[in-house]
Amino acid sequence: MLKIENLHATIGDTEILKGLTLEVAAGEVHAIMGPNGAGKSTLSYVLGGRPGYEVTAGSVRFNGIDLLDLDPHERAAAGLFLGFQYPVEIPGVSNVQFLREALNAQRGARGEEPLSGGEFLKLAREKAGLLKLDMEMLKRQVNVGFSGGEKKRAEMVQMGILDPKFAVLDETDSGLDIDALRTVGDGINSIMRAPDKAVLLITHYQRLLDYVKPDKVHVLAKGRIVKTGGPELALQLENEGYEAVAA
Amino acid sequence: MNEQTTLPEADIQDKAARDAAKKLETYEHGFHSDIEQDFAPKGLNEDTVRFISAKKGEPEWMLDWRLKAFRLWQTMEEPDWAKLGYPKIDYQDAYYYAEPTKKPELGSLDELDPEIKRVYDKLGIPLGEQEVLAGVKGARKVAVDAVFDSVSVATTFRKELESAGVIFRSISEAIKEYPDLVRQWLGKVVPQRDNYFATLNCAVFSDGTFVYIPEGVRCPMELSTYFRINAENTGQFERTLIVAEKGSYVSYLEGCTAPMRDENQLHAAVVELVAMDDAEIKYSTVQNWYPGDADGKGGIYNFVTKRALCQGARSKVSWTQVETGSAVTWKYPSCVLNGEDSVGEFYSVAVTNNYQQADTGTKMIHNGKGSRSTIISKGISAGKSDNTYRGLVRVGANADNVRNFTQCDSLLLGDTCGAHTVPYIEVKNPTAQIEHEATTSKISDDQLFYAMQRGLGEEEAVALIVNGFAKEVMKQLPMEFAVEAQKLLAISLEGSVG
Numbered sequence: 071m072l073k074i075e076n077l078h079a080t081i082g083d084t085e086i087l088k089g090l091t092l093e094v095a096a097g098e099v100h101a102i103m104g105p106n107g108a109g110k111s112t113l114s115y116v117l118g119g120r121p122g123y124e125v126t127a128g129s130v131r132f133n134g135i136d137l138l139d140l141d142p143h144e145r146a147a148a149g150l151f152l153g154f155q156y157p158v159e160i161p162g163v164s165n166v167q168f169l170r171e172a173l174n175a176q177r178g179a180r181g182e183e184p185l186s187g188g189e190f191l192k193l194a195r196e197k198a199g200l201l202k203l204d205m206e207m208l209k210r211q212v213n214v215g216f217s218g219g220e221k222k223r224a225e226m227v228q229m230g231i232l233d234p235k236f237a238v239l240d241e242t243d244s245g246l247d248i249d250a251l252r253t254v255g256d257g258i259n260s261i262m263r264a265p266d267k268a269v270l271l272i273t274h275y276q277r278l279l280d281y282v283k284p285d286k287v288h289v290l291a292k293g294r295i296v297k298t299g300g301p302e303l304a305l306q307l308e309n310e311g312y313e314a315v316a317a
Numbered sequence: 318m319n320e321q322t323t324l325p326e327a328d329i330q331d332k333a334a335r336d337a338a339k340k341l342e343t344y345e346h347g348f349h350s351d352i353e354q355d356f357a358p359k360g361l362n363e364d365t366v367r368f369i370s371a372k373k374g375e376p377e378w379m380l381d382w383r384l385k386a387f388r389l390w391q392t393m394e395e396p397d398w399a400k401l402g403y404p405k406i407d408y409q410d411a412y413y414y415a416e417p418t419k420k421p422e423l424g425s426l427d428e429l430d431p432e433i434k435r436v437y438d439k440l441g442i443p444l445g446e447q448e449v450l451a452g453v454k455g456a457r458k459v460a461v462d463a464v465f466d467s468v469s470v471a472t473t474f475r476k477e478l479e480s481a482g483v484i485f486r487s488i489s490e491a492i493k494e495y496p497d498l499v500r501q502w503l504g505k506v507v508p509q510r511d512n513y514f515a516t517l518n519c520a521v522f523s524d525g526t527f528v529y530i531p532e533g534v535r536c537p538m539e540l541s542t543y544f545r546i547n548a549e550n551t552g553q554f555e556r557t558l559i560v561a562e563k564g565s566y567v568s569y570l571e572g573c574t575a576p577m578r579d580e581n582q583l584h585a586a587v588v589e590l591v592a593m594d595d596a597e598i599k600y601s602t603v604q605n606w607y608p609g610d611a612d613g614k615g616g617i618y619n620f621v622t623k624r625a626l627c628q629g630a631r632s633k634v635s636w637t638q639v640e641t642g643s644a645v646t647w648k649y650p651s652c653v654l655n656g657e658d659s660v661g662e663f664y665s666v667a668v669t670n671n672y673q674q675a676d677t678g679t680k681m682i683h684n685g686k687g688s689r690s691t692i693i694s695k696g697i698s699a700g701k702s703d704n705t706y707r708g709l710v711r712v713g714a715n716a717d718n719v720r721n722f723t724q725c726d727s728l729l730l731g732d733t734c735g736a737h738t739v740p741y742i743e744v745k746n747p748t749a750q751i752e753h754e755a756t757t758s759k760i761s762d763d764q765l766f767y768a769m770q771r772g773l774g775e776e777e778a779v780a781l782i783v784n785g786f787a788k789e790v791m792k793q794l795p796m797e798f799a800v801e802a803q804k805l806l807a808i809s810l811e812g813s814v815g
Contacts, residue, residue, distance in 0.1 A: 120766045142769040143778075151770075158767040162785030171781060172771035179772070211785070232771065 071096040071268045072137075072236055077128035079116045086112040088293035089128070094236075094268045101271045101279055101304060104290035105312045110272045111155060113290070114240045118152045119145050132236065146172075147179035149235030151228075153242045157221040160212040165224065166194060168212050169231050176232065197230030201257045218245030226257045237262055238270045243278035255281025276308040291316045357414040363387060366520050369414045373489050376496060386509045386519030393513045399676040400705045400737060403618060403645050406583060413521045413554075477537050483567075484529035485540055488556050491527035498529055502560055506589035506626045506653070514585040514620035514647070518554050522587070525556035530565035530596070539795055541570040555586040561596035563629060568599040570798060584643075585620045594629030594656065599637070601794055603802050605809075606642035613672025613701075616644025623650035627659035627685070635662040636679065637793040639802045641809040644673055649707065651680035654688035654716075661690040664790040668783075668809045669702030669734070678708035678739075683719040683749070692723040695787045697806075698734035699813035705737040714745040721750070727757040728786050730779070730813045780807030 072094045079087040086109045094100050104110055116123045117130065119142040130137040137145060160168060174184040185193070198205050201223045213221050222242055229237055239258070243251060259282060262269045271282060279287075279301060287303040288295045289312065296316045297303065307315050357368045366387045370380040395406070478485055484495060491499050509519050530536055561567055571588075584606070590598050600623075609616025619642075625634035636650040652661030663679035681690035690710065698704040704727065712719045727736035738755050760782050768778035784791065784803050794802055 118766070118770050121762065141775075142766060143772050143774050146770055146772040154767065158761075158763045160764055160768070160782060160785055162788035163781055168768070168771070168781065171777070172768070172773055175774065175777060176772035228771065 071098075071133060072270070073129075073131045075129050075131075077113075077116070077130065078126045079112060080124050080126055081112070081122060085126070086293055087116065090290070090294055092288065092295055094270060096268055097265045098285040099262075099269045099271065099282060101273060101284040101287045102290050102295075103273060103287060103304060103307055103312075104316075108290045109293045110290055111240055114152055114155075114238045114270075114272060117145075117150065117238055118142055143175065144179065146232075146234075147176045151232055151234035151237045153222075153225045153229060153237060153239035155240040155242075155244065157213045157216075157225050159214045161214055163212050164210060165208040165212050165228075166191070169194065169208075169228060173232055194227075194231055197227050197261075200230055200260060201227050202253050203227050219247060219250045222246055223250065223254060223257075226254055226261070230257065230261045233261070235266065236268050236270075238272065240272045241274065242271070243273055243275065251278060252281055254278075258282050276304045279304050289316050357412065359412055360409045361387075361411070361413055361521070365413050369521055369523070372414060373492075375489075375492055378496075378500065379492055382504070382509075383520050386516050387521075389510055390513070390516040390520055393510075393516060395513050399647055399707070400703060400739075401645050401647060401674050401676050403674075406618070408517075411583060414523065481534050481537055482531040483534060483536050484527065486527045488522070488525040488527045488558065491558075495527070495529070498560070499527065499558065502558055502589065502591055504589075506591060506624050507587050507622050512622060515587050515622040518556060518585045518587040518622070522554045522556035525586070526558075528557075528559040528567060528569065530559075530561045530567045532562040532593075533564045534562075535565065536567040539568045539570055539797075553584045555584075557586070557588040558591075559589070559598060559600070560591045561593065561598050561632075563593045564595045565593075566597045568601070568795060570601050570603075570795060572603045572605070582616075583618050583620070586622070588621070588623040588650075590623075590625035590634055592625065592627050592629060592632035592634055592656075592659075595631045596629060597633040597635075598625065599635045600625075600650075601798060602636075602638040602640075603794075603798055603805065604638070604640050604642050604646075605805060607644075608642050608671065608673050609644040611671050611812075613644065616673070617642065618645040619643040619648065620645075621648040623648065624680075625650075625652045625661070627652055627654045627656050627661060627688070629659070630657045630685075631659060632656045633660040633662075635664070635793065637664040637790065638666070638677075639790070639794070639798075639805065640665070640667040640675060640677060641805055643675075646673075646675040646677055648675075648677045649679055651682070651709075652690065653682045653684065654690065655684045656688070657685045658687040658689075659685050660688070663690075663692045663694070663708075664793045665694045666697070666787045666790045666806070667695070667704055667706075668697045668806060669699070669704045670809055670813050671700040671702060673700075673702045675703070676705040676707055678706045680709040681711070681721060683710070683712045683716045683721070686715070686717045687719070688716060689720045690722075692721070692725075693789050694723075694725045695790055696725070696727045696736055697730070697783055697786065697810070698727065698736050699730035699810055701733045703735040703737070705739060707739040707741075709741040709743070710751060711741075711743040712746050712749040712751070716746050717748045719746065719749040719751075721752065723751075723753045725753075725755040726786070727755075728783065729757065729759045730810065776807065776811060779810055779813070783807070783810060 074090055074092040077087050077090040078085060102110055112123060116125060125138055132148060170190045177184055194208055195205055198208055203223050216224060222245055242254060246254060255278060284301055287299055287301060289297040357365050363384060366383050370383055507515050509516055528540060559569060590600060592598050606617040606619060627634055634652050638650065640646055650663060654661050661681050667675045667677050669675050678694060679692055692708060694706045696704040696706055706725045710721045723740065725738045729736055736757055740753055742751055744751060764782050765778050768781055769775060773781060783806050787806065791799055791802060
């Protein structure tokens, strides 16, 4: 489904990704773990197409198309979702307005009919319920005044509403207490566990993986995947540290 | 005002029809046989003023008033304190009563500048109205008919207004039909010598609107210049006077979201509002005059004087403006709060792009005890434009317990534009509570990328963020304006990012 080959990317003059290769098949959940500064967030931004992140070599194919050739919103319409480590505030814009416009823009790009206000609210209510987020929160401004945990849950509600094919979740577990972690984990499973979908979980810790069982775990260090294994690799990392395992 | 209900049928018919009839009448009877031309030659002198007044068949007092203003104007200097730069205006190189302002007639909409056509489509303006706006041959008649038809509604509206006792007329008509009322208030809010542009307007105003709401009447509908502007070229020196008697209410909409091309570069309007005890006037403007091309060529110079007199106790005036057009905007809708516990509000969104310049804001003059004012100004600058908020809050020595809250937010798109905030606060009474908040921010790359990652194109993302920024003001607009105004913000900022 997602095939990254020999990806090199720079920010300014600094090369962050240095020949990253990774393949995620449909129906799978992969976790990427790694020390600070390894390039985890850079990978998610490069996949999303953020300006300022320049790909200097390599390729990314998404369901057979050249992902790097698309603008960020075209990547979204093609089914790519990024869960942000630091979700962004948009003052004066309600979540409902934001997500309805976003969803209908995606649907329009795919040649589908827009959802009416009523249809959208029904969908939003369902997904908010899944993540145990009060519907009132969705009427508030995007991420304004949300706690860290609320922001992360709101990200997952967004994911549920936009219903992507492939999600890159960047430290979605950070800032969550134990109960919220379980809720978010369950949410990810119910939204993204499907034969035609896949997830790339970027995380520092093993704990989210207790709820969202990965098919594969990769260690990212110095801009490359240096080790790949099963779920047991995450436990090993947690016990022994990156340096010991990745060396 | 009771005679309103017994006006002859002819008076409630469409103005265009009456104008045409009147024109014919004056020709046949030769009332104005000394005027053979349809326009005054270029330039401005006493003859020009006399010509305009005669053309309109004005009474003697009106001509005298205009001449007095003209003589005053000749002694005045054009102000230069605003943060605006524009070539010196040659007042002798302009038409003041003009046929030449007529737009070139088009055979069909196909001949219209595709850029303007695109904006019409984006705003969702029906084809019939597009033809009128674009000046397509024969369209005016069709549109007038359409206004008649869709507005058997309008006739119904007029009847409704008449029976409520509301007077809603062009100022030229009102001068003739209600001379006492007009004389009582014209120039009382904005005195003739107020400022250079207002004085000029007094001398040469072309037309405008007069509204009178009798005591205790809640105007049964939003009043809009929209129909009238379609039917006539109100022109460059517009004059508006609205009087709200005790306990009355009116909401007035001015302007049009459609881009208006006009060969007249200089516009200098005057708007006067009067609110008596417990009266409320809500005045909303959406202005989208031609801002000039991407290089800053052409474009309207808009020097407007708008002021409200909150004369009565507990009277209230709200100004809401969405300014996206014009090359140069010089405009400070203000409230003189004389009444005890009177309230003034100013909600403004001003967008500048390319080489546009706007110096706009408000004055809240607190003379009445317990008077309150709120100022919310949202400036959005893009391209190489300059956007200045200039505001005055003044509290008189006798005005106890005055409150003011001012919030000025500026949003910058890109790094070649400017945003400036120039607040003046003059307080002569120690009981006043004055609050001023100001912020300047940029649309962040984070916000743009976030919105685009969720599926919005770049311009949609900018529009969403900008509308969120301006929301506090936009929500003050009447519904029918709000939706178009939102689209207008987006269109005005096209091409400003990336």
